[in-house]
Amino acid sequence: MNNHEIDYKLYGDDMQFVEVELDPHETVVAEAGSLMMMEDGISMETIFGDGSGGNGGLMGKLFSAGKRMLTGESLFMTTFTNVGSGKRHVSFASPYPGKIIPMDLSELNGKIICQKDAFLAAAKGVSVGIEFQRKIGTGFFGGEGFIMQKLEGDGLAFIHAGGTIHKKELQPGEVLRVDTGCLVAMTAGVDYNIEFVKGVKTALFGGEGLFFATLRGPGSVWIQSLPFSRLASRVFAAMPQTGGAKDEGSLARGLFNILDGD
Template sequence: MTLNLHCQCGKQLAIPETYAGKRVKCPSCAAVLQVPALPEPIDVVADTPVSSFPVSAAPKNMHRSGHGGGANRRSHEVDYEIVGNDMQMVIVELDPGETVIAEAGAMTYMEEGIQFEAKMGDGSEPDTGFFGKMMSVGKRAITGESLFMTHFTHTGAGKSHVAFAAPYPGKIIPIDLATIPGNDLICQKDAFLCAAFGTQVTIAFNKKIGTGLFGGEGFIMQKLVGDGLAFIHAGGTIIERELHGETLRVDTGCLVAFEPHMEYNIERAGNLKSMFLGGEGLFLATLRGHGRVWLQSLPMRRLSERIVANAGPSGKGEGSILGSLGNLLDGD
């Protein structure tokens, strides 16, 4: 494609389009001429009706569950984006009619068109009746969670977003329950943050007495059942390990979640000297089998113990011998 340019000397120049927006010199009179810039192309589309409803701008880098939506799918299929580094937040994108459930108090913001309602239970079994709902509430009370869960439903048009924040420094990880055999996941009691509607949030019992007493998670853990996305949170950095029949020994507080078909047990942390002087606790959690395990680098218990140990008056030479002497003289 060439551009026709007329010089004041009367000569007509054929300029290649690669010179658009640049200056050229006339070969006849040496006059400097400005080549006009090309207009931006405009896409022509077929006549289609335009919605009169405002549509929210979607955040970038939205991800979708790897499990395709089918006729037998129970859970809603939602998109999401995780933002932040150490204090993360997950932004869930909802289409009209879609719902996401979350722990009470986890919501950070929600856009126009989203309505929320506190309900007993997760709503995965709406026909259970009053007695069934009370059983669900009782299970949540046993795990120490709030008796109610909040349901966020998009009742408008287009797409809208609702965000949920982590309660303490750590990472939020999305887990597609449809990729787990049996469609369920065992996790620590306070790990659940939010999930697509249709996900059942219930409890799992440790049948072995030793594991329940010394496993770090107690006799009762959370169990997530469904075929959609669930988001769990844990402290520090979270890593995913996949076992192929081998045994993994873990600090009892660092275990976040594991696939339920794996064998979960405990063992002594070495000999008596190692148990009492090694600083790794008396017992270690062991996981054996084929499946995935999620581990955290900073359990909340370890963080709180360090905060309590270092909490004290400021300005007294923290970390020094003089600071300790000053605390003794002051009676601290």
């Protein structure tokens, strides 16, 4: 086994965090900014790339960091190593409401393809890279862009997604069509393509976009019920105009001050 063997425990329901238990000298790698808390005796270090150990010197590390930029992630990742003599714990939290999905890559043929901002943390040795979509149409209209993340190795990795997560097993030749933004992850054997919504009226007035993802088995796929982009668009649509918000806020504060006796 090339990856560190870590134990973990999930807490919460819709606003989850994962607590990782580290034995002495064990290390977990996480996205910069995902730390929630850690116990004394854990050493934290910022690194280029994913820390998988196969980057081949300075140029390799720079190339690995550059690949992460293509997926919209930070140039840096953070490692957390237990430098004490007993077990220590470090916790990582999701950046928005949803679920954290633990994935044992040794049980998933050593590779998972996921949306570009799904990765949260992993055992040291897991490689976090990029997966180019073979089909140009998939890249331009796939909702997640031309590039997706790939996680490779034989250890534990944690990804997060919005809302409720549903795992579906696809049989050979079985086809599943989903909204492009709702696809979280899939195993390497799943064929992923983009289809145009048939029917002019459906495409223009259906409210579901012009394209959907077509997934063909065999393999496993993970679907999220609330993509962050959908949540953000609803919040943005509900926000008042800048001028109105300022006037309404000023009026409300003035009324509050009057009622409060100021």
